[in-house]
Amino acid sequence: MSSKTPSRSAPRRLSRQDRTTLILRTAREVIREKGFENFLPLEVAQRSGISEGMVYKYFKSKRELMERVAEDWFEEFLSEAPPPAQDLPLRDQLFQVIWSSLMSIQREPALTRFVLMELRADPNYRNLPTYRQSRRFAKSVVDVIELGVERGAIRADLNRKLVRDMIFGAIEHSTWAFLRGEDEAFSVEMTARGITDMILDGIRTPKPPTSELVERLEQLTRQLAEELRHSAAAGTAD
DSSP: OOOOOOOOOOOOOOOHHHHHHHHHHHHHHHHHHHOGGGOOHHHHHHHHTSOHHHHHHHSSSHHHHHHHHHHHHHHHHHHHSOOOOTTSOHHHHHHHHHHHHHHHHHHOHHHHHHIIIIITTSTTGGGSHHHHHHHHHHHHHHHHHHHHHHTTSBOTTOOHHHHHHHHHHHHHHHHHHHHTTSSSOOOHHHHHHHHHHHHHHHHBOOOOOHHHHHHHHHHHHHHHHHHHHHHHHHHHHO
């Protein structure tokens, strides 16, 4: 019988890709729990079981790490919220893209605040990946509007970019109280339905006022009948 003690296997060394994934996943957890304002790479390192220097080996700065977390979140959102099927009713398509945006905000309020308050305020924002990602999602809204114009359901003279800005402005305004922590939650369903109805009812092609026309014709008919009765009564009296 051998007297040698079995040696313990050395822990597997993570590849660069696996290490990056671990840091990003942990950083997202810290941002979610502490907010981007209180985010510390040191805490990411401690939770990941590595040194803080190792974090900076993979990411040059705290800002770069947070930007990468935001980029991964955006890419995840885009993959989970594909453009709506064109065979759906127009109202359902617009509702779907608005609902998806609201749901992503509700799931990740801290990251949303970071994008809105830090990245979007950056003078270099238009050169960041998050800007290009946001444009990709905004295009899905413009595509729904274009489809509505093609179908004749939306006025062709509309400024598409203005409509897009109105939609995202309504989304941001309706979620600010939640993002500031003043409201614990908001109804994604009700908010999406309200914004959809408000926008679509305002930009759709006006329909002929059928009910008003019918009412006016009925009124004229009654007036004409009354005049005929008066004329007949006057003729009889003569």
